[in-house]
Amino acid sequence: MNESVIAVRYGKALYAFASEEKQLETVKKDVELIMNCINTMDDFKAFILNPIINHSQKKQVIKEIFKDKLHPSTLSFITLLTVNKREIFLADIIRYFLKLYNAQKGIKLASIKTAYKIDDELKKLIIKLIKKKFNTSVELEHTVNPALIGGFILRIEDQQIDASISGGLAKIKKELLNSE
Numbered sequence: 331m332n333e334s335v336i337a338v339r340y341g342k343a344l345y346a347f348a349s350e351e352k353q354l355e356t357v358k359k360d361v362e363l364i365m366n367c368i369n370t371m372d373d374f375k376a377f378i379l380n381p382i383i384n385h386s387q388k389k390q391v392i393k394e395i396f397k398d399k400l401h402p403s404t405l406s407f408i409t410l411l412t413v414n415k416r417e418i419f420l421a422d423i424i425r426y427f428l429k430l431y432n433a434q435k436g437i438k439l440a441s442i443k444t445a446y447k448i449d450d451e452l453k454k455l456i457i458k459l460i461k462k463k464f465n466t467s468v469e470l471e472h473t474v475n476p477a478l479i480g481g482f483i484l485r486i487e488d489q490q491i492d493a494s495i496s497g498g499l500a501k502i503k504k505e506l507l508n509s510e
Contacts, residue, residue, distance in 0.1 A: 336419050341426030344407055353403055360404035361424045364396075366419050372390055379415050388412045438464055440486045441471040445478040445494070460486060 350358035367374045377383065377391070389412040396405055411417045432439060440460055442448075453470055460468045464486070479495035 334419060334422060336416060337422035337426050338415060340411065340419065340423045344427050345430045346396060346405070347403070349404060354431065355454065356401045357404050358428070360400045361427055363399060364408070365421065365424045365428075368424075369494050371478065375416055378420055381418075385412050385415055385417075387419060392417075432469070435467065437467045437469055438486060439471070440468050440484065441473065442480060442485075443473050443475045443494075445474070445482040447474055448472060450496075 344357065344361075346352075348354045353509075355409065374395075377388070389409050392408055392412060393405065396408070400408070408420070411420060411423070416423075421469075431437075438460070440457075442456060453472060457470050459466050460470070468486075477496055478497075481494035481497070482491075483494050483497065484491045
C-alpha cells in the first residue's frame with residue numbers, strides 16, 4: 331500500500347506519544363474503536379471526508395461523539411487532526427499506527443474471506459494453525475464475500491492462498507481460453 335507522507339508522520343507521532351506516555355494499549359483500543367466506526371458507519375465516514383463541513387464543526391461533533399469513549403490524549407490527537415485539516419487521513423494514520431504497533435509486538439496480520447460467516451471455533455483453529463506455521467502472534471480479520479461461492483481466501487501479509495470456488499473457476503476458465 332502506498333502510504334502518504336501525512337499518514338506516516340502523524341501515525342509515527344501518535345505512536346511515539348503513546349509510547350512515551352505509556353498509553354500504547356489504551357491508544358490502540360481507542361484507534362481500533364475509531365477505525366471500526368469508519369469501517370462500519372457510512373455516515374461517520376462521509377462526515378469525516380466531507381470537505382464542505384467546517385473543520386471547527388467537525389471538531390465539535392467528534393468531541394461530542396467520543397468524549398466518554400476515548401482517552402483524553404487520543405481525543406486531543408483526533409481534534410488536532412481536524413484543527414490541522416488532516417482528518418481525511420484519519421483511517422490511513424490509524425492503519426500506520428497499527429502497523430507500527432504490530433511490528434513492535436511481533437504480531438502478523440491475517441485476513442480471511444469466506445462466502446459465509448464462520449464461527450469462533452473455526453477462527454480459533456485458523457489462528458492456531460497460522461501461529462504454528464509462522465511462530466508468531468496473529469490477528470485475524472474475517473470478511474464475508476458471497477461472490478466466492480464457497481471456500482476461502484486467506485491472506486497473511488504478502489502471501490495469499492485462494493481456495494475459493496470462484497478462484498478455481500477463474501483458473502479453469504483461463505486454462506480453457508489459453509488452450510484454444
